[in-house]
Amino acid sequence: MTNYDVIVIGSGPGGYVSAIRCAQLGLKTAIVEGRDTLGGTCLNVGCIPSKALLHASHSYHEATHNFDKMGLIINNPKIDFDKMQNYKNDVISQNTKGIEFLLKKNKIDWLKGWAKIVNKNQVTVGENTHDTKNIIIASGSEPSTIPNVKIDENRIVSSTGALSLSKIPKSMIVIGAGVIGLEMGSIYSRLGTDVTVIEYMDHITPGMDLEISKNFQRTLKKQGLKFIMGAAVKSAKSTKTKANVIYKKADAEIKIDAEIVLVSTGRKPFTNGLNFLEIGGELTERGQIKTNNKWQTSVEGIYAIGDAIAGPMLAHKAEDEGMAVAEVIAGKHGHVNYDVIPGVIYTTPEVANVGKTEEELKDAGIDYKVGKFSFMGNGRAKAVFQGEGFVKLLADATTDRILGCHLIGPAAGDLIHEICVAMEFGASAQDIAMTCHAHPTFSEAMREAALACGDGAIHA
Numbered sequence: 001m002t003n004y005d006v007i008v009i010g011s012g013p014g015g016y017v018s019a020i021r022c023a024q025l026g027l028k029t030a031i032v033e034g035r036d037t038l039g040g041t042c043l044n045v046g047c048i049p050s051k052a053l054l055h056a057s058h059s060y061h062e063a064t065h066n067f068d069k070m071g072l073i074i075n076n077p078k079i080d081f082d083k084m085q086n087y088k089n090d091v092i093s094q095n096t097k098g099i100e101f102l103l104k105k106n107k108i109d110w111l112k113g114w115a116k117i118v119n120k121n122q123v124t125v126g127e128n129t130h131d132t133k134n135i136i137i138a139s140g141s142e143p144s145t146i147p148n149v150k151i152d153e154n155r156i157v158s159s160t161g162a163l164s165l166s167k168i169p170k171s172m173i174v175i176g177a178g179v180i181g182l183e184m185g186s187i188y189s190r191l192g193t194d195v196t197v198i199e200y201m202d203h204i205t206p207g208m209d210l211e212i213s214k215n216f217q218r219t220l221k222k223q224g225l226k227f228i229m230g231a232a233v234k235s236a237k238s239t240k241t242k243a244n245v246i247y248k249k250a251d252a253e254i255k256i257d258a259e260i261v262l263v264s265t266g267r268k269p270f271t272n273g274l275n276f277l278e279i280g281g282e283l284t285e286r287g288q289i290k291t292n293n294k295w296q297t298s299v300e301g302i303y304a305i306g307d308a309i310a311g312p313m314l315a316h317k318a319e320d321e322g323m324a325v326a327e328v329i330a331g332k333h334g335h336v337n338y339d340v341i342p343g344v345i346y347t348t349p350e351v352a353n354v355g356k357t358e359e360e361l362k363d364a365g366i367d368y369k370v371g372k373f374s375f376m377g378n379g380r381a382k383a384v385f386q387g388e389g390f391v392k393l394l395a396d397a398t399t400d401r402i403l404g405c406h407l408i409g410p411a412a413g414d415l416i417h418e419i420c421v422a423m424e425f426g427a428s429a430q431d432i433a434m435t436c437h438a439h440p441t442f443s444e445a446m447r448e449a450a451l452a453c454g455d456g457a458i459h460a
């Protein structure tokens with residue numbers, strides 16, 4: 001058996017990125033993956049397939065709603081859902097094979113099967129035991145549910161089932177108005193499904209800047225999604241033709257049904273079968289692997305990253321930790337700035353954020369100023385029928401240093417990175433305002449919001 005410097009468990013964005021960085025830093029590295037394909041949740045049943053279906057359903061929406069306005073006459077666009085699924089599967093396959101290529105290129109061994117940690121220097125995969133100096137756990141997460149709601153991936157589905165339905169349902173109930181539920185709800189709503197979202201809180205996307213969240217909900221409502229807010233789901237049951245959901249709102253118990261129920265009430269760390277607790281590893285109360293600020297677990301030589309530990313369950317957060325932990329193991333100074341991790345919702349319009357929300361600044365007693373700019377004042381946005389939405393930049397009232405940015409609008413998921421870079425450099429709103437932005441681009445709205453933090457936006 002090869003004696004490895006590092007064995008990485010799990011090939012999601014945390015694991016495979018970490019393995020590549022380990023190899024680049026000269027460490028003899030293996031990666032263990034139990035699925036048939038590499039890439040973890042993100043590439044197989046998460047970020048990538050959902051974005052493929054968002055793209056396909058958005059394109060259909062454009063064809064049915066906006067093509068005509070531009071003089072593009074395509075009579076009666078139709079959906080071939082099997083073909084759409086094939087397209088999605090092809091996108092997954094291209095991406096997972098791409099990771100296989102990258103592992104080979106970096107001379108990383110792929111140990112196929114489920115890993116069990118024997119001790120801090122040994123991992124078994126099937127019949128074989130492999131020796132290693134270090135172990136990185138990147139075992140990811142799995143969908144979680146709520147009491148009396150059992151996911152059967154047939155009528156009551158998780159996001160995994162929702163990505164691979166055999167046909168477009170006539171109706172869908174989405175339990176939970178978080179990122180995944182709203183992205184999946186948007187996909188099916190655009191394809192013609194009657195989508196009802198049930199949420200426990202009185203606003204969608206908990207944790208998001210409230211003004212953006214309210215604006216986002218209004219936009220989704222206009223697009224046809226229905227919302228039942230402040231309602232607690234008590235149970236969901238499958239029948240042969242539909243699924244029934246009982247929820248409690250105020251004091252009333254109400255029963256509704258739909259062809260499909262999507263449970264999107266969050267995800268929980270996946271640590272089954274690792275043998276981690278048995279060898280002295282510790283979990284938090286929420287089932288996350290406990291780590292210190294160098295991603296070291298309570299067992300020396302064993303590290304953990306990504307969805308399996310605390311923090312936002314995001315692919316890029318897992319990737320950053322993957323690179324940083326490799327550097328720590330190689331004796332360098334791995335670092336992740338948790339204050340500058342962007343969040344994006346890939347609906348149309350997109351929603352993006354980084355840094356503090358207005359509510360957080362108020363709570364912390366920080367004196368701030370707000371620069372806002374509507375995409376209505378952005379010529380490019382209007383040309384692509386996306387004048388709705390706005391940019392909101394938050395800066396320190398005294399120093400002008402950027403503290404956060406929240407936006408809803410075209411390409412928001414790309415635009416946010418200008419602010420991420422600015423925040424990493426400790427930039428002020430004026431720094432953005434003084435930077436020349438090409439015309440006509442959506443990015444001009446970012447500059448205008450920065451100008452609004454000072455003497456005023458030009459096109460407001």
Ligand SMILES: Cc1cc2nc3c(=O)[nH]c(=O)nc-3n(C[C@H](O)[C@H](O)[C@H](O)COP(=O)(O)OP(=O)(O)OC[C@H]3O[C@@H](n4cnc5c(N)ncnc54)[C@H](O)[C@@H]3O)c2cc1C
Binds near residue numbers: 032033116139141306
């Ligand atoms: C529908 C959906 C959409 C999403 N969209 C986005 C998005 O747009 N942007 C974003 O940033 N995030 C998104 N996410 C979240 C993102 O997928 C996760 O944050 C990310 O995949 C976490 O990466 P990870 O490496 O920690 O774990 P994972 O990607 O979960 O990978 C863990 C891997 O470890 C393997 N594994 C576990 N235990 C073992 C073992 N004992 N032996 C061998 N292998 C093992 C698993 O099989 C799995 O392949 C989405 C998630 C879902 C479900």
